[in-house]
Amino acid sequence: MQKRVINPWTWQDTRGYVQGVEVRQQEGVLYCAGQAAVLPDGSSSTADMKTQMQQALQNLETVISKAGYACKNIVRLTVYTTSSEELFATCFNDYTDWTQKHGVQTALTLMEVKSLYETLSIEFEATVVR
Structure with missing residues (x-):
C-alpha cells in the first residue's frame, strides 16, 4: 500500500488529522x-465522555487488530459526539495523544x-487500508 498525505496548510497538525489521504495499491x-x-x-x-472516549478507541483498536490491520492505516475517521463543547473541553487532547501514539x-x-x-456520548467510525 502507498499512502500520501495532502496538507496544504500546517494548522491541522496539532489537531490530530490531515486534510486528505490518497491510497494506492492497497491490498484490502x-x-x-x-x-x-x-x-x-x-x-x-x-x-x-473522557472515559467513554478511551473505551471507544480501545474497541476500535480491537476491531482493527482482529482484522489484521493497523491503526496507523486509518485513512478516514468520523467522530460522532453528543457535545462538541464537552469533547473539546475534556478529552480532545486524549484523541490527539492517541493519534500520535499510533501514527x-x-x-x-x-x-x-x-x-x-x-x-x-461518543462514537468513532473508521476506514482502514492494508
Whole structure:
C-alpha cells in the first residue's frame, strides 16, 4: 500500500488529522462500524465522555487488530459526539495523544449529533487500508 498525505496548510497538525489521504495499491479495505463505549458484556457505558472516549478507541483498536490491520492505516475517521463543547473541553487532547501514539494521519470529520445509542456520548467510525 502507498499512502500520501495532502496538507496544504500546517494548522491541522496539532489537531490530530490531515486534510486528505490518497491510497494506492492497497491490498484490502476495512470499513469499521461505529465503535463506542460498549462494554464486553454488550452494555453501554454510563461513564463521562473522557472515559467513554478511551473505551471507544480501545474497541476500535480491537476491531482493527482482529482484522489484521493497523491503526496507523486509518485513512478516514468520523467522530460522532453528543457535545462538541464537552469533547473539546475534556478529552480532545486524549484523541490527539492517541493519534500520535499510533501514527494515525487520517482525514477526519467531527459531527455533533442529538443522541447516540442509550447512554453513549461518543462514537468513532473508521476506514482502514492494508
